[in-house]
Amino acid sequence: MKVLLVNTVPLEANGISTFIINSAKVLSEQNVKVTIAAPNIVSSDLKNQLQKKNIIVVEILNRMRNPIHYFFKLKQLLAKNNYDIVHINGNSTTMAVELLAAKQEKVGMRIAHSHNTTTEHPAINKLLRGVFERCVNGRLACNEAAGKWLFKNRDFTIIKNGIFLKDYAFNSSVRNEIRKKYKISDDDILIGHVGMFNYQKNQQFFVNFLKNMDPKYKLMLIGEGPNSSDIKKQFIENNLESRVIFTGAVNNVKDYLNAFDTFALPSRFEGQPFVIIEALASGLPVIVSTNVSEEINLTGNVKFISLKDINKWKNAINALNMDTNLRKENSMSNRTMLQKKGYDVESNIRNELLPFYKRHLN
Numbered sequence: 001m002k003v004l005l006v007n008t009v010p011l012e013a014n015g016i017s018t019f020i021i022n023s024a025k026v027l028s029e030q031n032v033k034v035t036i037a038a039p040n041i042v043s044s045d046l047k048n049q050l051q052k053k054n055i056i057v058v059e060i061l062n063r064m065r066n067p068i069h070y071f072f073k074l075k076q077l078l079a080k081n082n083y084d085i086v087h088i089n090g091n092s093t094t095m096a097v098e099l100l101a102a103k104q105e106k107v108g109m110r111i112a113h114s115h116n117t118t119t120e121h122p123a124i125n126k127l128l129r130g131v132f133e134r135c136v137n138g139r140l141a142c143n144e145a146a147g148k149w150l151f152k153n154r155d156f157t158i159i160k161n162g163i164f165l166k167d168y169a170f171n172s173s174v175r176n177e178i179r180k181k182y183k184i185s186d187d188d189i190l191i192g193h194v195g196m197f198n199y200q201k202n203q204q205f206f207v208n209f210l211k212n213m214d215p216k217y218k219l220m221l222i223g224e225g226p227n228s229s230d231i232k233k234q235f236i237e238n239n240l241e242s243r244v245i246f247t248g249a250v251n252n253v254k255d256y257l258n259a260f261d262t263f264a265l266p267s268r269f270e271g272q273p274f275v276i277i278e279a280l281a282s283g284l285p286v287i288v289s290t291n292v293s294e295e296i297n298l299t300g301n302v303k304f305i306s307l308k309d310i311n312k313w314k315n316a317i318n319a320l321n322m323d324t325n326l327r328k329e330n331s332m333s334n335r336t337m338l339q340k341k342g343y344d345v346e347s348n349i350r351n352e353l354l355p356f357y358k359r360h361l362n
Helices: 015-029 044-051 067-081 093-104 122-127 129-135 144-151 172-181 205-211 228-237 253-259 274-281 310-318 324-340 345-361
Strands: 002-007 033-038 056-059 085-090 109-114 138-141 189-194 217-222 244-248 262-265 286-289 302-305
Touching: 002 015, 002 067, 015 033, 015 044, 015 085, 015 274, 015 345, 033 067, 044 056, 067 093, 085 093, 085 138, 093 109, 093 122, 093 129, 109 144, 109 345, 122 129, 138 144, 138 345, 172 253, 172 324, 189 253, 205 217, 205 228, 205 310, 217 253, 228 244, 253 274, 262 274, 262 310, 274 286, 274 324, 286 310, 302 310
Parallel strands: 002 033, 002 085, 033 056, 085 109, 109 138, 189 217, 189 262, 217 244, 262 286, 286 302
Antiparallel strands: none
């Protein structure tokens, strides 16, 4: 079986990429020939990591800036390799671009996988609905909300956002190593965030938030994106640059989670963010905006707070227990709970995604 996993966002530290990378690793172990198509220049570290698992990475640039060029490059890739399945990961009907290319190249199974509950491009989403529906013949979603958003009244299958749970056990040695690297003292309280710098993830919320917090509270922002320069500028203009760490994209988010004291996600919209599952597995207390789907409260201790009430965010973080011994216990109990609820990636891919592929191919 030959599968092309298509990423509609950069292949780096973000939720869709996590699903693609994790799935590719498990599929490859099951003797599936996997290729990942990325719309960006992928870091050499990540490329090497994937190639060691016999996963091919192909960069097809300019999906957003030059979609016509991208479309024909994708068609060339499809024509050359005779894939059995093209599995596209995104959050809107803009996946029609890849679906149409796959249909024209006579790929038998054309999957759209919904990872979110809205889009930044509603007009384009509406315009491409007809093409999307004519070309898609496999429908997947990360949860109920994301599936209903993209597929309306059509049937879809849920593949939960599983992770390699054992990799997220809290590790105090890694915590100390990373905090030392970034000069974060034992007295500092580190608020962490992972995500693409864009409208959805809403990192600018942290500017006003941090202004209202005691100087002992520091912020670490992991990721890259179109809004990164503007957000850095906002922190500088508010004299907060000494309290914010921009790491850029990293390939070992699981290590950085150990260094955080809490995880915050002030998104304007979300489906089922992978990073919350990762943060919970690491034992972190988690605070998210009320725009995040409540389905993510998998352990019963995710706090949902309106973006309009900065004081509630402040009070919630001030009230957190930062005891690292408690953190270790939370990590263990959360991972047990997540496994029982079906968030182990190896089980999900072997027992759900792979059978889904085989059923539809047959």
